[in-house]
Amino acid sequence: MNPERNVDPDSPSGRNAAAITRLVENNEIDAFLGLGDFQYRTAYCEDYVEYWAQLWGGTMPKLYWVSAPNHDWEPGRNTDLDNFMDGQCPGSTAKSAANQELGFIWNGQPYSKDFGNWHFAFLSSAHWKYNTKRARELTKWLDKDLEKAKAAGKHLAVVYHEPYYTSNTEAHRRADDHKPWINVMWKHRVRLTLSGSQHNYERSCPVNASDRCVDDGMTAFQVSTGGIDLREFTSRPRYIEERISDTHGFLRLTLRGDGSFDWNFVATTGDGTDSGTRSAPE
Known part of the structure; x- marks a missing residue:
């Protein structure tokens, strides 16, 4: 930032x-x-x-x-x-x-927070670098946290720093070690994920744990355009629908109780834009 x-x-x-x-x-x-x-x-x-x-x-x-x-x-x-x-x-x-x-x-402490009818779980990617045993333990925490929220009728979102659904840059690739967390997210049909780290912006299709675009998948946003120098992409995964590497800004989300949401990438330095709506689950 x-x-x-x-x-x-x-x-x-x-x-x-x-x-x-x-x-x-x-x-x-x-x-x-x-x-x-x-x-x-x-x-x-x-x-x-x-x-x-x-x-x-x-x-x-x-x-x-x-x-x-x-x-x-x-x-x-x-x-x-x-x-x-x-x-x-x-x-x-x-x-x-x-x-x-x-x-x-x-x-490193995980926590969760409800915003209306949406439940957000916050996880530290740093565990996969500094304490892999704790990272694996947090998989169980995430499973229980999402299970409880889903049973309460909440729509699910997960926030973590290093992205799994992402294009490569010269500095970073996808965080493959996060796959246990991704499997849990897919198990509970998380609708929205937020991550950063890459120094650019990306949005995926609704994607499953096998990198396929599916109706009930996770829309993954990677937003790392806060103020550090930006990075070009060096690959393009099939699940990435939109990406920006020449604009600083922030992502504004409007979440609705039925599970639908709007997104709008707001440029503050540069001209890149991305906006749209995901409808409520059937």
Whole structure:
């Protein structure tokens, strides 16, 4: 979301932050889902307070964060995102919306949240890099969490940082190690997934766990256009329907109680656009 040591309001990060902050301040959105990474490269208290918060701090009252993306959490090194989001960093007492509701959320802790008739599960992709045993354990957590929400009649969504449904770039490929999570999502017929990491934007067809477009599949959005330099695509999977690699911006979703939703990629630096509607399940 923010390049290292950046506080320029006219940077792509600054423009994005200002646009989303206006939506928060005017109460035009119910939630801002921060897919990360938040403060690139370095992620200590002083980095969040002195840089990220200067541009993005106004989003905190509506912010639900992934705990935590890879660059924000590397055990023994960058470990302060959880403290910052809980208002425990010197110079910043503001708490994210997630922390206001749930209390302290440590880096790597999964959590879930209902927005109307939609249920969102938040998972840390960093476990697959730093603690694969814990990542596999979270598969069971996800299974139980989605099963309970589905039984309650909720429509399901999952948020995680490193994308499974994605095109390659020179820096990243799909997160194949996430497949156990994907299998659980497909089992419970998750309708919507959100991820980041690639430094561009993508939208899939409704896709199943075998990469096939199906009516009851998951619409996978990969949104990593917050402010870091963008990356070109080097492959095109058959399930990708739209993608943008030359525009910074954010994704605005309108979710309805019947399971239908609208999407609109809002450009803040550049001209790329993508919008549409997915109808309610039959």
